[in-house]
Amino acid sequence: MADAAPGDAAVPEVTFDTDPGRYRHWRLEVDGELAYLRLDVDEAGGLVPGYELKMNSYDLGVDIELYDASQRLRFSHPEVRAVVLTSAKDRNFCAGANIRMLAQSPHPWKVNFCKFTNETRNGIEDATAHSGQTWIAAVNGTAAGGGYEMALACEKILLLDDNSSAVSLPEVPLLGVLPGTGGLTRVTDKRHVRKDRADCFATRSEGARGKQAVEWKLVDEVVPKRAWDETVRERAAQAAAGSSRPAAGSGAVGVELPPLSPEVTADGIAYRHVRAVFDRERGLVEITVYGPEGDVPDTVERVHELGADFWALAMTRELDDLILRLRSNELELGTWVLRTRGDVEDALAFEHVISRYSIAEHGREADWLVNEIRHYFKRVLKRLDVTSRSLIALIEPGSCFAGSLLELALACDRQYMLDSLLEDDGEEGEPAQIVLSASNFGTFPMGNGLSRLSSRFWCGGSAMDDEGEHVARLRQETGRRIEAAEALELGLVTEAPDDIDWDDEVRIMLEERASLSPDALTGMEANLRFVGPETMESRIFSRLTAWQNWIFVRPNASGPDGALRRYGTGRRADFDRTRV
């Protein structure tokens, strides 16, 4: 890895496909409407050599399993209405991210690891908010740092009252870094811990337990040992009672998520509906998302029959997997060029199925599976928003950027649309077209709460639902095929070169992009993509993460005498006392 900062342990090619049968670190048990997810880390099961995962600490591999479990609970277990996150180990709930792992990891690995763990915790909150699966943390031991942050992602936190179980954020005093998975933000913004108390809490390594933990709002309840199992079950059952999940006995059947098994070569990754071709010389990846083919399901039953083969779900899973692989494994491919390929009408027909069954407003109840697909695609789009790569959409004849697929283009930093036909192109005779649909007006909000259109045409309203005049006008344009000149006029694309200029303009733009400082681009894109308001979620990726990234590269943390490197050596860190 090119970044030769602190530890330089070789980092492996990371894959994200797993399933409960292969978990090394988690035990998933479904008990009627409740699921128990127990952390039971295999010390020897680290993803990278060089550390042992003691005291239920985690690395990326542990978190990949947590992500997999959270996805399967949503798709394969319609009956589960509450999830208890707890530990299978005695006295240790979770010690957080493994410190030796962090100390030996290069800077980009640390940052990417934190991004993924943050997304997984946001996903847990998303399941609570949108899947009717409320996560409850049953903290039956010490929950330190990332361990407590995992609990913070849950809706309620129960803490065992045994004079040893405690919650803490010891990163600042012990490691000289911040809690990296939203701890500071969730403590104040979600749990409303008073900020001076949060300061005390986050600067003392022992954390809080018992009555004080409740009084400071760090946990919701402390429970004596004798009442533990029963209280946990009771609280989970209470959460389950209000769930929007299909009722027990509704006969809802989960969807299995088989392995994706893409074809991976040195030059790219190919799935069924998504293909990525690497161009190492130009430092870019060409990603093509293929639109739906074949019959559109005409009933919700048919969607369920298709399950993981339903195009929208299959494509979303593939795109998700691709984003994660590229982020972890292809650090020098700094630009992602996004295309779609397919029939606009087919894309809209599929889209119609999803919108018909995902939202209750159509006079019927939302279907749980279609709802899951919608929110999954939303989460994958959010991954794009926080991906530190330049994203460029190329909209060409034969593409199908329509409705929800148009969100892919809107998630990009720029959109180029070819005006008129390439004469020597063998395509059928239609020029490039895009179509707006209801999906573009709030079905897939960004982490800051805005639709991508509201973000694009941000007009400074203080309320998130004040979409402004131009977006309101665009609502009148839904359903129509919009060609390049009009798309440019409507502000939906950045440039619309004609076929004479297209190749050169695109080539030069990509060359220019590749010539810029990767760091400056990352910072610029993180600012421009998140225009306007912030939410707790977006604050985690901005205020918290950006500071953490700075701290990670500073010698006080990652230098040879820094706190992260010296942890566990018995030697105290040697700090440069300069305040910056």
Place this chain on the structure above:
Amino acid sequence: MADAAPGDAAVPEVTFDTDPGRYRHWRLEVDGELAYLRLDVDEAGGLVPGYELKMNSYDLGVDIELYDASQRLRFSHPEVRAVVLTSAKDRNFCAGANIRMLAQSPHPWKVNFCKFTNETRNGIEDATAHSGQTWIAAVNGTAAGGGYEMALACEKILLLDDNSSAVSLPEVPLLGVLPGTGGLTRVTDKRHVRKDRADCFATRSEGARGKQAVEWKLVDEVVPKRAWDETVRERAAQAAAGSSRPAAGSGAVGVELPPLSPEVTADGIAYRHVRAVFDRERGLVEITVYGPEGDVPDTVERVHELGADFWALAMTRELDDLILRLRSNELELGTWVLRTRGDVEDALAFEHVISRYSIAEHGREADWLVNEIRHYFKRVLKRLDVTSRSLIALIEPGSCFAGSLLELALACDRQYMLDSLLEDDGEEGEPAQIVLSASNFGTFPMGNGLSRLSSRFWCGGSAMDDEGEHVARLRQETGRRIEAAEALELGLVTEAPDDIDWDDEVRIMLEERASLSPDALTGMEANLRFVGPETMESRIFSRLTAWQNWIFVRPNASGPDGALRRYGTGRRADFDRTRV
């Protein structure tokens, strides 16, 4: 300077006292209700040796004069209702921060420089919003980077249409860093430039001019040369027409701001109402703000007679100056211990004068001077909020943390209040007391729009005016003297040790603080102080600044082959292409 990163030019002891007679870089001309502030940088007038301030580029010294001018316009020129910011040089409006200066500056200098310039630009917006002095940028040449960002702080931007004048943000393509004074944020959040266009604009060094600059909303108007002077005057006069400043002929007389002339020694800085004592061994500064003494003015005329001697203004100026000096010159004093000393009743009496005349709600018009003092104290408190030092309030017998002075304590990361009397203390017999007043409920909002009480008791309301139940309850407690036990109960202080524990507890707390990583503290405090919502202003200090700080320490910018170091050498930067 301990941080031995990129350039290691010796940095001087910085002072902030200046006046128009001593300006080297600006020309301030007052013409009735309009003021013209013309940038005319003296190339040889750099604050630090090693660079020339070519093409109207600036360094901290130039910005100190801009800050001084903006303050004097508010306090000494009640007649000025609009301010035209322009250049006295041909073809160069302003080239932004001097690049050689940036390249040679140590990391803490860069960060502190950006913080101050950001605060000054926020101050320009504050003058437009709250002083009835609307700033208009008359861009009569190229406005590049920080030059354009200076214009962005103005309410309107006029651009000369001469085929050469242009606005640009060339930092990303030329320097591998971000525009550091709010450019990206203001372009999207204030001017509502579409984000894909902002991406194009911020990645091309030549920027935009003429019609495109208007179409993209980068400027408000382009004006041909022949109509330039007249149009600028016209737009300024239009802005002046709606001003809340005293009407022409009202006889309002400005207040002179004489030099502060503190006594500066190796061990501290002493002003009339503010004293700072350095404790280098413990890495801290003990700051005492002395409350008002003597007669409280009983009329607004008396306030005007006192002018800069009016306690509230004098104290605010001194505190402002102290904060700026400590930030620039005392980087290793990482903890600021804040005390007040004085009579609670006197503090409240002064406070009453301010609240009576600063807000129109008391059945009379607000007095312009008292209004200025209020907003100035607000801005100084905001400086504390973004100061990268640990802030600890010690509330002891003899202190006067009442009303607006209580904001000083609430701006701190923690508040310690002594419960009961120190027996061997020679003070008169009253225990430490604090008093809430109307000032604590929104008179001095933080940059994120919250009062410090709403921030302290943040309850997650989506609207800024949803202060929550506890703050509403605290409104009932205004005007009463609150002793330590009750202050603790009400959540107004962090700890209330008794006289037996006080010394030890405070000593240990300060020792512990000093032992922590300065970087981790900076990141943690930046997160915990800004709980909840964000505004454009707070986003500039969070999303933008935190990313910029990260980019500043990365080799791609500041390494020997980085873009910032290689600028102007004729050699291109050699980037590590890894995306983080």
